[in-house]
Amino acid sequence: MTFSPRVFALAALAGSTALPALAQEVNVYSYRQPELIEPLTDAFTEETGIKVNIVYLEKGVAERLKAEGARSPADLALTVDITRLAALKDAGVLQAVESEALEAAVPAEFQDPDNQWFALTSRARIVYASKDRVSDDEVTTYEDLASEKWRGRICTRSGLHAYNVALTAGMMEQHGEEFTREWLEGLKANLARKPQGNDRAQVKAVSEGECDISLGNTYYMALMLKNDEQRQWADAVRILFPTFEDGGTHVNVSGMGLTKAAPNKENAIQLMEFLASEAGQKLYAEINHEFPVNPAVSIEGVMQEYTDFTPDDANLQDLADLRSDAVKLAEEVDFDG
Structure with a gap:
């Protein structure tokens, strides 16, 4: 497990009994490597003033969230595969999100039927x-x-x-x-x-x-x-x-889900909407070299050669x-x- 320089103190929090919601923060568990996430979260923070704290996990996000239960500090889970998104849902650690912005940005085929996960990019x-x-x-x-x-x-x-x-x-x-x-x-x-x-x-x-x-x-x-x-x-x-x-x-997808505990729920939904927006999708695709799911965003750079x-x-x-x-x-x- 690798920690971002801006990581929240999970080692201590995992054993704690409570975590106060911090109005201007959002906490993320991510399968994505630091260099593939921080440019996105930095842009979100610049736009909204909401600080994003990230912990990187190589595996076991669903298991960790399940073990932490209602005490989990995590608001959002980012994954790199449809099977992992489904595992999070099946573990009962996500909650549905009702958002007009997400519905408009993410085509139906890239959403969970129960709105518990949303794809961000495909490959x-x-x-x-x-x-x-x-x-x-x-x-x-x-x-x-x-x-x-x-x-x-x-x-x-x-x-x-x-x-x-x-x-x-x-x-x-x-x-x-x-x-x-x-x-x-x-x-x-x-x-x-x-x-x-x-x-x-x-x-x-x-x-x-x-x-x-x-x-x-x-x-x-x-x-x-x-x-x-x-x-x-x-x-x-x-x-x-x-x-x-x-x-x-x-094809497979990367995606996101709002955790069931989500102490900073509204901030997390704002981050989800940013990642699915045209600005967020363009940046995500440029950094990860994947295909944006938002149909309003065109594919640019090296990956243009691989769209046929x-x-x-x-x-x-x-x-x-x-x-x-x-x-x-x-x-x-x-x-x-």
Whole structure:
């Protein structure tokens, strides 16, 4: 767990019995790294005068909020995956938000039906392919990744990571459990190495010839191009957009939810509305290199090159509902073993 320089004293607060609401503050639990959040919260503070205190958690936000209960100091939870948003809702640690500003800024398909979470940005789960060893038309569908032609040619992070769990849930939504089990077995058989590392580590492996393609999120291309060491990895690959056989390219979201305890509820709702606004969305997209969900905000910069794809139209809540089954399948085929 990494703390922001402006973090509130959670270590002490976690064991306390009460926390007074501070009229000009809002407290956030975030899965997002500091550099991806603080420019946004700084802009919000400049606009409103409300100070944002952040604690960064690598995992366990739902569990922490549940354990803290009504004593929790957190007002808002920020996450990077639909399965984590759903986990927060299922844990009973969020509350519904009625806001005309949020309803206007966030399309219905990017909202929880009960208004307990709202998406902020989207990203595609795509293939990073070697420029030297893979042709543009060689990658077609997600289903084809289980084909024997890819034997020993694929790298990916853990099959139990939220990003891959969501993709597996997407396959289950398309084809059902038994097909997805066989697909996972085929994909596992095609791995060049045991699942390990993050998405950028897979691109590094492609650049070094350890595998020919890897699974990853779109925004990592922009992040690697900005890094002196990782630019050479990015230069060695191109992004290709597989689809489901009867659908589009799998997409996932980052999002937010108002906590059930929320000692600074009104301030938190103001922050939610700012993050979904045109100004907030533009800044969020620029920093994270993801696609804004607010339709009034255009995509700019490096990511303009990676917008020519058709997102799959699977309902996000349906995918979230399948997450437990997707994890179970990955465990049953021992994907990471």
